Amino acid sequence: MTTMKEIASRTGVSVSTVSLVLNNRDEGRVKPEIARRVRATAHALGYKSNPLARSLRTGKTRILGFVSEEVATTPYAGGIILGAQDAASSLGYMLLTVNTDGTSNEADEIATLKRYGVDGFMYAKMSNRYVDVPDSLRDWPLVLVDATDREGRFASIEPDEFRIAYDATKRLIDAGCERIAYIGCLEPLIAQAGRLEGYRRALEDAGRAFDESLVTNVLNNGPALKAVSDLFDRANPDGAFCFNDARAWYVYECAARRGLTIGRDVSVVGVDNHRVFAETLAPKLTTVELPHYEMGYWAAVKLVSMIEPDRDLAAFERPKTTAPLPALDVPMPAKIHCTLVEKESVRGENRSLD
Amino acid sequence: MTTMKEIASRTGVSVSTVSLVLNNRDEGRVKPEIARRVRATAHALGYKSNPLARSLRTGKTRILGFVSEEVATTPYAGGIILGAQDAASSLGYMLLTVNTDGTSNEADEIATLKRYGVDGFMYAKMSNRYVDVPDSLRDWPLVLVDATDREGRFASIEPDEFRIAYDATKRLIDAGCERIAYIGCLEPLIAQAGRLEGYRRALEDAGRAFDESLVTNVLNNGPALKAVSDLFDRANPDGAFCFNDARAWYVYECAARRGLTIGRDVSVVGVDNHRVFAETLAPKLTTVELPHYEMGYWAAVKLVSMIEPDRDLAAFERPKTTAPLPALDVPMPAKIHCTLVEKESVRGENRSLD
DNA sequence: CTGAAAGCGCTAACAC
DNA sequence: GTGTTAGCGCTTTCAG
Numbered sequence: 001m002t003t004m005k006e007i008a009s010r011t012g013v014s015v016s017t018v019s020l021v022l023n024n025r026d027e028g029r030v031k032p033e034i035a036r037r038v039r040a041t042a043h044a045l046g047y048k049s050n051p052l053a054r055s056l057r058t059g060k061t062r063i064l065g066f067v068s069e070e071v072a073t074t075p076y077a078g079g080i081i082l083g084a085q086d087a088a089s090s091l092g093y094m095l096l097t098v099n100t101d102g103t104s105n106e107a108d109e110i111a112t113l114k115r116y117g118v119d120g121f122m123y124a125k126m127s128n129r130y131v132d133v134p135d136s137l138r139d140w141p142l143v144l145v146d147a148t149d150r151e152g153r154f155a156s157i158e159p160d161e162f163r164i165a166y167d168a169t170k171r172l173i174d175a176g177c178e179r180i181a182y183i184g185c186l187e188p189l190i191a192q193a194g195r196l197e198g199y200r201r202a203l204e205d206a207g208r209a210f211d212e213s214l215v216t217n218v219l220n221n222g223p224a225l226k227a228v229s230d231l232f233d234r235a236n237p238d239g240a241f242c243f244n245d246a247r248a249w250y251v252y253e254c255a256a257r258r259g260l261t262i263g264r265d266v267s268v269v270g271v272d273n274h275r276v277f278a279e280t281l282a283p284k285l286t287t288v289e290l291p292h293y294e295m296g297y298w299a300a301v302k303l304v305s306m307i308e309p310d311r312d313l314a315a316f317e318r319p320k321t322t323a324p325l326p327a328l329d330v331p332m333p334a335k336i337h338c339t340l341v342e343k344e345s346v347r348g349e350n351r352s353l354d
Numbered sequence: 355m356t357t358m359k360e361i362a363s364r365t366g367v368s369v370s371t372v373s374l375v376l377n378n379r380d381e382g383r384v385k386p387e388i389a390r391r392v393r394a395t396a397h398a399l400g401y402k403s404n405p406l407a408r409s410l411r412t413g414k415t416r417i418l419g420f421v422s423e424e425v426a427t428t429p430y431a432g433g434i435i436l437g438a439q440d441a442a443s444s445l446g447y448m449l450l451t452v453n454t455d456g457t458s459n460e461a462d463e464i465a466t467l468k469r470y471g472v473d474g475f476m477y478a479k480m481s482n483r484y485v486d487v488p489d490s491l492r493d494w495p496l497v498l499v500d501a502t503d504r505e506g507r508f509a510s511i512e513p514d515e516f517r518i519a520y521d522a523t524k525r526l527i528d529a530g531c532e533r534i535a536y537i538g539c540l541e542p543l544i545a546q547a548g549r550l551e552g553y554r555r556a557l558e559d560a561g562r563a564f565d566e567s568l569v570t571n572v573l574n575n576g577p578a579l580k581a582v583s584d585l586f587d588r589a590n591p592d593g594a595f596c597f598n599d600a601r602a603w604y605v606y607e608c609a610a611r612r613g614l615t616i617g618r619d620v621s622v623v624g625v626d627n628h629r630v631f632a633e634t635l636a637p638k639l640t641t642v643e644l645p646h647y648e649m650g651y652w653a654a655v656k657l658v659s660m661i662e663p664d665r666d667l668a669a670f671e672r673p674k675t676t677a678p679l680p681a682l683d684v685p686m687p688a689k690i691h692c693t694l695v696e697k698e699s700v701r702g703e704n705r706s707l708d
Numbered sequence: 709c710t711g712a713a714a715g716c717g718c719t720a721a722c723a724c
Numbered sequence: 725g726t727g728t729t730a731g732c733g734c735t736t737t738c739a740g
Contacts, residue, residue, distance in 0.1 A: 004716060014727045019719060029725060048469050052415070053717030056406045056732050078431055082453060089452075089463075094470060097451055098443075099436060109443075116448060117403050357733060368711045373735060385709065407733030410716050712739080723728070 002045040005039055011041050013122075018042070022049065055117055064088055064303055065118035066097040067110060067137075070126045076292045077126055080145060083296025084122060087316065091304050093119075110136045119307045122299050123147065128158050128190040141306040145299045146292075148190060154335065155306075157299045159290050161191045165198025165239055168269040168288050173206045175267050177239030183247040184217035191243075192217070210237070225250050232258065239304050242270040248285060356399040365395050372396070376403065409471055418442055419472035419658055420451040421464060421491075424480045430646045431480055434499060438476060441670065445658050447473075464490045470631040473661045476653050477501065480542040482512050499653045500646075502544060509660075511653045513644050515545045518551025522595050522623040522642050527560045529591030535585055537601040538571040545597075546571070549625075553595055565589070572601065579604050586612065596624040602639060604642025655660050 004018045011018070013034060020026045020187045021038040030038075055061040066084060070077060085095045096118055100106035103236055113121070120141030125131060130150045133142065144156035172180045182199045184192055200210050213235045218224035228250040229238065242248040246269035255266050263284030301316045358376070361394060362369045367388060374380045375392040384392075409415040424431060439449050450472055454460035468473070474495030485503045487496065498510035526534045536553045538546055543606045554564050567589045582604040585591065590697035596602040602624035609620050616622055617638030654681060655670045 001717095004719075015717090016719080016728080017726060020726090023719085026725095031725065034725085050410075050637070051470055052406055052410045052715055053732090054719075055719080056404075056410050056734090057719045059732080061406070074432070078428070081451075085451075085453060089466075094450060094466070096448060097435075099437075099439060101453070111402070112443075116405055355735095359733075369734080370712080370736080371710060374710090377735085383709065388710085404733055407716090408735075410718090411733080411735045413716080710740085712737105714735105714737085716725090716734090720731100721729085724726085 001050065002047045003050070004047075005047060007041050007047060010045075011037050013038065020109060022047070059117075060119055060307075061117040063096050063116065063118045064092045064093050064300060065110070065113035065121045066095050066124065067100065067106070067113070067121060068097070068124040068126070069100045069102065069106070074126045076290070077124075079292030080124055080126075080296035080299075083298075084145075084300040085296075086293075087297040087300035088304075090316070091300070091313075093300070093304060095238035095300075106134060107136060110134065111141075120303045122296075122303060124148065124299075129163075130190065141274055141303055143299045143303045143306070145295055155302060157295045159191070159295065161194030162198040162201075164271065164288055164290070165195035165241065166202045167198075168271070168286075169199045170206070171286065172239040172241060172267055173202065173208075174267060175239070177237075179211075179214060179235060179237045179269055180239040180241060181235065181237035181251075182215045183228060183231075183240055183242045184215065185243040185247070186217045186219045195241075195243065202237050209318035218250070220246060225253060231259075237266065239267045240269070242268060251287060252285075355404065356401050357404070358401075360393060361396050361399060364399075365391050365408045375585035376401070379705060380464055382469065384528055393399060413471075415471040416447045417450050417470065417472045418447050418654060419464070419467035419475045420449050420478065420481070421460070421467070421475060422451070422478040423454045423456065423460070428480045430644070431478075433646030434480075434650035434653075437647035437652075438499075438654040439650075440647075440660075441651040444670070445654070445667075446704045447654070449654075451588045460488060461490060464488065472653075474657045476650075476657060478650075482515075484544065495657055496610070497653045497657045497660070499649055511656065513545070513645060513649065515548030516552040516555075518625065518642055518644070519549035519595065521552075522625070522640075523553045523556035524560070525640065526593040526595060526621055526623060527556065527562070529530075529593070531591075531621055533565075533568060533589060533591045534593040534595060535580060535587075535589065535591035535605075536569045537594055537605060538569065539597040540571045540573045549595075549597065555664065572604070574600060581609060583608050583611075591620065593621045594623070596622060598625055606639075 004015045004022070006068050007022075008015045008018045011034075017030055017034065020030055021035045022042060026035045051062065064084070066081065068077060081095070081097060088095050096113055096116060098109040098113060100109050110121075111164055114136075120143075122143050122145050123131070123133065123137060124145035126146035127149060128146050131144065131147045132150055133144070133154055144154055144260050146158060148156055148158060169180060180199075180203070182196065184196060196215070203210055214231070214237060216227050216231045218227045224247070228247075232254045239249075240251045242251060248268055251266065251268050252262060255262055260266050267286070268284070269286045269288060271290065301313060304311065305313055357371045358372045361376075362372045365372070365388075371384055371388065372392055374384055375389045376396060380389045405416065418438070420435065422431060422434075435449070435451060442449050450467055450470060452467060454463050464475075468490075474497075475491050476497050476499050477485070477487065477491060478499035479501035482500050482502060483595040485498065485501045486504055487498070487508055496508050498508055500512060502510055502512060523534060534553075534557070536550065538550060550569070557564055568585070568591060570581050570585045572581045578601070582601075586608045594602075594605045596605060603624055605620065605622050606616060609616055614620050621640070622638070623640045623642060625644065655667060658665065659667050
């Protein structure tokens, strides 16, 4: 590890000059020629700054704390973390991730992150929920991810459920479906309202009437299958927008029992299906991915913007798009983009991905 | 943040004494009464050491680097990371996680971890593979996780595929199955050999002959289903040990088409099924979980043992067991424990979980 | 037994 | 423009 001291002595200047140059604060303070030489030797020696030393001095670590309680239990957490890490990395930050089991050790984990000097926090849940922000986080730069602050006081990044449903439903309409079912979830998830509304509005905008008999909200297993089966009997759908893969599967099962072919007699769009489900069990299923990667990415950008208000983040206006799904033999494009909504917009306006 | 200086002045001693006491190096160096008072004020002030300052001085950060390229793409990564984090946390360490896309940025990410001063590395793959250890990691404390060093020079933590298969097959035997099929994977995975051997030996130990016609290795989709179907036609199995959930599903499908009931006519054990698969689509499936959590846990313990050879890790001999699966209505116990094998044993002997 | 002092690598006033 | 100096919080000789 080569140090500033080394560069200083080799170049014949002082450490402070080196520091100025290497932090790009030399404009009008250090003679260009000197600056050039400093940079040259720094480069020649492969100098990398020591983040620890800097942090000890500045009180800033360029580390973001990522707090979640479900990192291990859902396959989606990875997407969020990946997005957050990518953004953080581009911004010169690192991510320090902790997971809490329930709420018991949450305070401890947060305390540990503070000891390590994180500059701010991301507080993530998997699948949008109302959360109470822990007291220990209230005075810190904080962004909620895939979660909603019950008090509505903290910034959060959430999927745009309305637009997810609107787009999905519109795809089904465009594909020529006449009777599009909505297979929702009976649990009181935040996503429910937005999705149902998106479904409704897409129909409306296409001049279709909303038909109650095409809608059902179900839980799991037998009763769920029964409910979807009833819907098939009463409404004879030729398209279905499904809350998730379990619900999509009920449609597959019902179709199979009636001799209907998915992709021909019934088109199905499902949200956020497990890869294995789509690949192995559900051919012809069109998948709408929730923007996990994007949520993580934006959350990190937003958080850094809170930590460094003066920093120019123009280059980060839009996150990288999610990798496309593996090619499936689907009747409609496999990828439908989503929108992210911020409570407090990064730049004073909401923006959408396209 | 209260500092040692503060404690020193309040107690009327010097910082060095405080440091001695708070690092438990006071034995025979500091008068017990003084030590007591130091500890008392430290406690009263809620003192927490500043890891940055310590690290700057000692050159040790108590941070472990976790390098993986598939954190986001598999639902299992979380388990490994969770285990590693739990162990690290108990040992007073943190985990700094980076993910690499392919190999392009791997060197960069590793360099970044080094700059942040990690004390050692875990290099993880998802689903045991032969890997070439990057040069940049060769001179560091290193443990491979769910991966095998092609040269056999570095410690690694891997699932004990033999015992997974042995146990699973034995369960089927104990459940009364007479003709137990092995539905393997056609890809050249390290797991294949061990599992097939475990299957074979379990049969042997039960006095059964190994029957080639009960074995098939398949890829995906149509051809796979066809192969499993052929196996059903020629060998009429009443039990099946399946490499993973996709393969388990082919058995379900074949059984369904023949009017056979899973859990009565055919018992099925599958490895590492996606939760949603088991819950929604595959009732009566017995799942053998790969020990992801344990692998992460052990890897972290092993790594710390390399970093601090003198540290007493007796309390960490056995990792916590994986959380039990949610209760399923299965014909056999849902949880089958696994064994971990280390290339270089932590304490000179291999151990098994029970 | 305890304290003074040096220094890890870096930044930021403040002189010159 | 550049160097000197002080100090972030901690550990670790080395005197006393």
